[in-house]
Amino acid sequence: MSTLTHLAALATSIALAMAWMPAQSQTVDAIAGPPMGPEEVVVVGVRQAYRGNFALTEIPQSIDVIEAGTLEQNGIIRLNDALDLDASVARQNTLGGLWDSFAIRGFAGDENIPTGYLVNGFNGGRGFGGERDVAGIERVEVLKGPSAALLGRGEPGGTINLVTKQGRLGETFGTVGVQGGSFDRQRGDADLNLAFTDFLTARLIGYIEEAESFRDIIEEYRWGFLPSIGLAVGERTRLTYGLEKTRVEVPFDRGIVVLNDDFDTVPRERFLGEPGDGDHVAEAEGHQLRLQHDFNEQWSLLLGASVRDTLLTGFSSDPELATSRQPIFIDGESLSRQRRSRLYDSKQSVYRGELSGEFHTAAVRHRLLVGADHDEFENYQDFRRVRPSSVASHPSEEEAYVIDIFDPEYGRFSLPTPLPNNDRLDVQESMGVFIQDQIELTERLQIRLGARYDDFTLRTENYLTDIVSERDDDRISPQAGIVFDLNDALTLYAAYSEGFRANIGTDVSGVIFDPEDSESIEAGAKFAFVDGNLSGTFTVFQLEKGNVLASDINNPGFSVTIGKARSQGLEFDLNGQLPGGIEVLLSYAYVDAQSRSSVLDPNFSFVIEPGDPLINIPDHQLNAQALKRFRLWQREIMAGAGVQYVGERLGATGTDFTLPDHTLVRIFGEVKLTDHITMNGSITNLFDEDWYANSYSQLWVQPGAPRTTTIGIKVGF
Template sequence: MKRDKLFQSFLLISGIIVLIGTPAKGEEVRENGIVQPSTQTVGKVLENNFVVKDVQSKSPVSVSSSGKPRQFQSQIANSLSPVKSDKPSKNIPQLSEIERPATSAAMLVQAGATPTNSPNPAPRNVSPEQRGQHRGTVLITGVKANPTDKGLEVILETTQKDQLQVVNRSTGNNFIADITGGQLRLPSPDAFTFRSEKPLAGIIEITVTNVDANTVRVTVVGEKALPVVELFDDNVGLVFGVGRSATMTQPETPQTTKKPATQTQQDKPAAQQDNPIELVVTGKQDGYRVPDANTGTRLDIPLLETPASIGVITRELIDDTTPKRGEDLIPFIPGVSRGSEADDNQGGNVPEFTIRGFSVARQIYINGLRDSRRFVIRDLANVDRIEILKGLSSLLYGTGAPGGVVNYITKKPQATSSNNITFQAGSFNSYRGEVDFTGPLNTEKTLLYRFVGAAQDADSFYDNVEDNRLLIASTLTWLTGNGGSITLEGDYFQQELNFNSGIKFFKNKFLYDRSYVDPRDRSQRDNYRVSTYIDQPLTKNWSINLSGQYIDINRDLDIFSAAVFNQDRLRFITRPLTESYTQGDLKAELRGNFKIGASEHKQLVGFEYNTFKADTILNISNLIVGSIDPLNPVFNEPLPNFNLGNQFYSNKQYGIYIQDFMKLGQFRVLAGLRYGSFKSKFKPANPTIVETNAQTTFISPTVGLVYNFTDSASVYASFSRSTEPNDGRRADGSLLEPKTATQYEIGTKVNLLNNQLSITGALFDLTQTNIAEPDPNNPDFSILVGEVRSRGLELQAAGKVTDNLSLIAAYTLLDTKINKNSEGLHGNTFINSPSNSLGIYAKYNFTKGALRGLSLSSGLIYVSERQGDSANSFEVPSYVRVDLGAAYTVNHLIFRLGIENLFDTRYVVSVGNAANVLQGSPLAVTGSVSIKF
């Protein structure tokens, strides 16, 4: 793909999308920071958190006389009973009707004061679970913000406000109010987080988000001072009155100069307008930490209460590190490493994740649906986060490798307009552009859109290797009411990525900084994907979720892979290859909440059906040609004559599963069972090779137990079993039984620093049996003799150490062994499985003074020695890599600079054998500029 044509088409499409997606009506941004919308309110860029003022009497922000203030307690108290309104009003209180409070939240917190006039004194040392156990969790079904003459009102809509308890604290310019006994359930694609950026002058950000299964947190970030905030009860729910820092913290100055009438009219705030400011719906969490991820259970269960090890790569980490592919970030997730698909001769053209020693290239998912059976390197422009479930996953995901699954979560449409354009350039002639537009398509904000596009033209430190991409992704969401939604996604992805077997291990050394890619090598793929997601409540406690997708992939390759050693010479595997893949997925799930006696249950019942077909035109057999010197490669071998044939592969599988999550006191129990069926057919291109068919049924159980010591600490234990089909037959013609795996795992999870930092640890023991190996008496058939084992320790810390310092760190201790093998490999270590690995990434945000808007970051990656092949015939040395990053935000612009491999270390990322070694990038610099509007 030529660079000029690629970018021209990309910019043309982007321009059309901007014109289509821009609402017909305009917006007026007033000097006071409040947007006067005709269709919507646009949020601005944010960096910090927020703080609220506490009051005992009247407030500078307005409420009506019918709504009574609820007093904030200091952090010393654990709960606060509501002050009910004597005369409930159907109208939302107006902030303009109250005068300045006598006592601020900052003063209360600093003094450790506790109001003495509360009719129900707050009990101490009582957990949110205990406080709400007899009442159940209160649902907060809406969040709005109404402008007033002195600020705005943030309204948390609920019909059971009296059951909620509020405790506040402050840090710097940040006000934080934790509301226990409640959960956000909003009618939006992300029902658990709301955000408003720069809603008014002096306020950087307001967020409302779930902290855990029983707590909602309201955070207000003041720009220069602690904002004034007052809490009121109203018949619509809880109302937080927020005033501007500048007007609330400075004494009023008498007006000495009379303004002209026209100027006075222009300066009048939008307090009288009824149009609400809706908070921006985003999935952003606390830096590199997320409290919830549903890949492990597909239920709304906090990670703290999930009996499994789940790692999450957040969008913030993706933005800070600017990776080329998802595998570049896995050093920061324990138990996960970069794999190698050398045995499949895919030359870096497939995902290369290894979890707990097992390749999971066929266990890649997108929004919970299987993603193209390996053949797509997903571009990260349209990715919101990556969730990695470690360990067995057959209960929810059917057949597959025992290591786990990797689930890409795409970006979703938002109810508030936001536009982002990024231009990036870097080492090795790398150029890239991205656009990300989102917002409503109607004034009611029930029809939302998102368009993401990316175009890339990049060379590599390998000669004759390019990575050119074009991504166009569009999403529409219809909010049907009552919490229901219908989402339609479509994307097109084109990639030109050469087939690259990497550097070589030759005569006891690695031949770094060499390329063995023939200039005639060519690889292009076109990927089309359409998917839909329907989420519809049936009753108050039950809902149904339907999802499906169709994928069409076309690959066109001319492969020249120097991937075979013949004594001291390298030979090429060469073949033309044209492939067409189609894939269909359907999934239906019924989810419900109910009680049995003292126990609370979340239940999931599901059905899943998958089909996959691949038609391939290729040479009947690999042609091994040429002979080059590994120390001085010269590519001048003539092309051979190809004898082309048609190869066909298909598989179908379905599964029925049930899962129950029970809460009983401080215990949590997760149990589930899946019945599945798998059927495959393989017809090789060579007519002399017999067609093979495989069919198997299986049952996969999973059981997990969690004990919550406190609201922020738990321990868990789990047992699970998985199944993976074996291809091939025995000599007597019978089908091979599937590979089976069993895992035992125990772990602990702790949230520290007011739930801003999560610490997790896990011990696991995983064994896979029934591994097929060639029959020694008839190599065309197979026998089941293999057994492998993986066990280890995983530790991770993720979140914020302070309000300014974000951190993610991962350590893995891994012990892998081949227990049974007929080829003399008994006792050997898995290929490409380091015994020790460590990844740390930290970022510091400057929020005050001359450096305000600047962030500095650094990463460190350590990987110990690994075995280079299954025979353990050579070892890959350990390495340490250091990265640096910086970002500067000014107005609507974000400038980023990243340095990968600061000390220009030569190292190996992954290895398949001596002729398939992936070298890590030498020193590389990337810079970008983004504009948000």
């Protein structure tokens, strides 16, 4: 079904829904913006899906919110960098820098597709549109712990929800900015809110960027257009449309090699692929249409639909991982490589509806959330490769497609032609209904009960083997929580939930896996001190999940099961303002994530034992920053500094290869030159430390950027 057909169907359903919506005379408070007169439109904001009418302190779950202002202060323009601000999130393998990949509380998603995240409550991260830019993001919500009882999908460690900037009714404003910095980076962006009438607004957001890299050969070009249109249909109804159109062009980059645990084996800028492969290109086009109607102060209806198409295509030359095919383990310098090609195409459509409100039974207050959604994800992968021969057969250097890691000579050999390895379409369809009731037993005690039922179908069509696999399954995901206000400054909570994530794809024989299942328990305290200016959360948690998958190294694009895993730990998040006007942000996490099964690792034929750590998960992680605003020379100035610590973590499953810990310091600031012109700048990795973002094996290690300076000017009106 085409995008236009999807949206036409939604528009029809919205029209029908509006037809039966009763007229109301009671004024509803604005969700965002200043109070308005009785004859004016009052619905100026958009409620968040699956949330209901709750303050964060009333939710029995740890939630960290990273605001757009914090991202701008730090000069952050990529989602992976933004998530570094929350210590519960750890970087994972990003497919040569071409998709977002992260773990929350120690658990990552499917290694063969990007880590999923939500955009305004819609699934939006499973496609191949390249690393997400933060342009157009109002805030990043880190919803820790499983949310399957409402969302139905996602990792038990947590879910990322990106809330995008929406048109603000009745206002016209905007900013235009330019940035430049290290590695010849040049960027321009704009955010314009144009109010055509009191009830119709367009918000136009876009960016264009071109940059080199600290890595040899690597140059990147990207652009994005992210507009939205807001329409108030009467006093209580808001219709919002959003578009996502992006493109990324960048060479595929597997990073450096590390031999015998020597991280100085090669310089961190050394590129070991082939410039002749050219760029990988990642494109995304997405549409969202949402309708909100407030019946009165208590009850609200949300209807919505989202469709998103992505495409990733290109060639790369990647280090061979199989020891039997890798001469570098013999002579220490000749790196054999595979040549690969990728054509990854995904399509996702989501439809949902939700009703939220409150009622009383006797003296007991209930806040109800009930809804349903339908999700369809099509994932097509045409993956091709050619591998070097076994070293035992004494292949020539050209047959092994080698490169000297100490003196690379690019273009030395003709580029090998990749052969078909995986040509497959995976289709995942699910239909879910959910209900949640938060019951206020007393002024200080609330309990939350909820459950979700999902019915889903997985189908795989393997065009190389002509094997079609299909599986139907269903799940009930319950949740329960309790919230107790000890006093005005301290709230205690505890929660239990179960969840699942359907494992997309099959093993090499065409067998579809059982879904991952999970159980979670957490307890904590939410506090607000210094007259409410300083707030935070302390949490302890334990998560367990089964039917965990890993990539099949001998059959890329396929997976194998490695059993059970467990994660436990504690978190502490703090943000706000100290006396003296010092704004602070602190996030610390201790995470013990480990295997709970004894299995043979399919990637490298090592035995994984219970207690072995999970890959790329540090035990300790910390991010802290402080800033101060003041006046100097009749100018408004902001100056701040931050530090991030990431502990040692496993760099290759089933081995003792570890990435070293690192501490990165950053400084940032801004000066308001005039009422409308602001200059800002940042320096990351201030002391130019060598660090490593993630790895998959000792031959695929991603080095982090050296000292990086950015300066920009923004003009507003």
